[in-house]
Amino acid sequence: MTEAAAKLRYRALPLIASPLKHDGEKERPGIPKQTYGRCSYVEGLDPVDSVREHDADTAAFREREEASSLELFFDLFFVANLTTLESYIGFFAILWFTWLEVVLFDVRFGTDSLFERIAKLIHCGVMITFAIVGPRFDPSKQGGEHVPMKQLNLVLVVSRVVLIAQYASVMLHVRGKKKIITPLAIHIVAFAIGAVLCVAFFLTFTRDTMGQAHIIWYVIIVLEALTVFVVAGHWRAVSFQHTHLNERCGLLTLIILGEGIIMLTISTNYMVQGENFSKGMIAQIISAVLITYFVYMLYFDQTARAPRNPHLHHAWALAHFPFHTALVLLLEGTSRLITWRNALEIAYQIFERYATILADNSSSTSVLAQQISNFSTGVMDQVHADPVKYNVTGYLTALQQAGDANGDEAKAAVYDIFIVLVNATLKFFKIDADPNRPRVHARWITTRSSDDGSDPFADLGAALQVYDLVFVYFFIAAGLTLVLTAVLMVLNRPGLRHCKGDWATVGLRVVVGVGLALVAVMNKNDTSKERFLYSPWMVPTVMLGIGLVVVLDGVLGWAMGPVTEEEGKEREEEKGRAQQA
Helix, strand or coil, rough: CCHHHHHCCCCCCCCCCCCCCCCCCCCCCCCCCCECCCEEEECCCCCCCCCCCCCCCCCCHHHCCCCCCCCHHHHHHHHHHHCCCCHHHHHHHHHHHHHHHHHHHHHHHHHHHCHHHHHHHHHHHHHHHHHHHHHHHHCCCCCCCHHHHHHHHHHHHHHHHHHHHHHHHHHHHHCHHHHHHHHHHHHHHHHHHHHHHHHHHCCCHCCCCCCHHHHHHHHHHHHHHHHHHHHHHHHHHHHCCCCCCCHHHHHHHHHHHHHHHHHHHHHHHHHCCCCCCHHHHHHHHHHHHHHHHHHHHHHHHHHHCCCCCCCHHHHHCHHHHHHHHHHHHHHHHHHHHHHHHHHHHHHHHHHHHHHHHHCCCCHHHHHHHHHHHHHHHHHHHHHHCCCCCCCCHHHHHHHHHCCCCCHHHHHHHHHHHHHHHHHHHHHCCCCCCCCCCCCCCCCEEEEEEECCCCCCHHHHHHHHHHHHHHHHHHHHHHHHHHHHHHHHHCCCCCHHHHHHHHHHHHHHHHHHHHHEEEEHHHHHHHHHHHHHHCCCCHHHHHHHHHHHHHHHHHHHHHCCCCCCCCHHHHHHHHHHHHHHH
């Protein structure tokens, strides 16, 4: 093989690659003017000037418009944590800001070298450890399991050490450049302080202090991110202008939406396995798909473009934390509520059959046992449960031997059989009762209490109460998702005040978002909450609210029409006169 052919076939991977521009590389031109609807926005920077300017004391870094495959590979490990995240906002904050710190380095100084691949491998390992620790993350529990918390602490130290090494490698390539060494050194000092604090936290961490001491994690991750953005805003050579930070934020949004679709398919699989193809369940699935699609449209059609103003750019990037948090909770809540509705429809069948048996006093024990046997067999097959494991045959035998169908022994056997059916249904849908919640009997279940006054379906009532929290955070997350898309829209359009149509769009999102969030207040009224919680309208309500925004968004855009070249020139002249004044 010739040397030329070998060069085409193999690419030598450098040990450490320089993030600087090579001689002959062209400067990337400025970001072109952005036009939205009838409003054209040109921020105060010359579109032909590179913001990341340099001179003899600084350095010119490479400017990449697209994320590399290695960066996208790392993002997948972030999403792996969403499958274990139990809607704990504190853990998601640590996860998201750790991802952000890696991204803030990659978009400015990322290269493809052996050193960078090893660093990325360690960062992926950090994300895997998050996925392991996530299900056991509970810092608020005094005296609880503290080993996972100490593991998380060590992982945060490792992450900071790797970032320090990465920034130090950049300093090697810009040695002698005074104006660039200083901001890089500040980055290193910030992460070093964070690592030292985490080490100190690890050494002093005890089972009794874990309830309050974890707050230091939140302080560290926020201060580190703010330090990076402040430095980037002060030193233009390390700014985020002409980077693909906006693309990374958008890609993570897209990946989170994809994870939501995966959770939806899991919920749909329960419906298929349970052979529950009712109209209500089909409506739930369609509503969930439309929620995901509508959120995609609202984000990528209007808010995914990053502003060119550095300070607005930083605020826009940080605003993705609450947006992504709300989006994760919305998608997870959608999946859980679909599973809830599926379980509820099977439970309705059990309750109706139970009420019928209680009302029938004419059947003999043998006839009653045969009816219950046929029904229990159908339910067990539907939820793929083993009748032997749940001792259904034993309870049926006890019913047949009871003699009097209206006697206490027969009633006890009937109670046991229907409790078994309920437990099998809950087990199939992985719905567990919270042992710390009071076992309050749901009002909509019409049953007959046993002689000691206990409720034979108390376990079910406790299990259903778990979804009180899902009900609350689902609607709050839906409302916040709409409100935060409005915030992102305002941040990426500094000229918004000149366009009434866009203000109408922002106002619409805020009003509908607040309205959806206020639905959660229904949780304070048990009667109203239970009527709505046990109805098939929860997921469709959010779908209709977000869909209304999407439709009116399109109507407003069509009514305002596109900006004409003449109108654009007029606005540019008005802006120029305003700046001169």
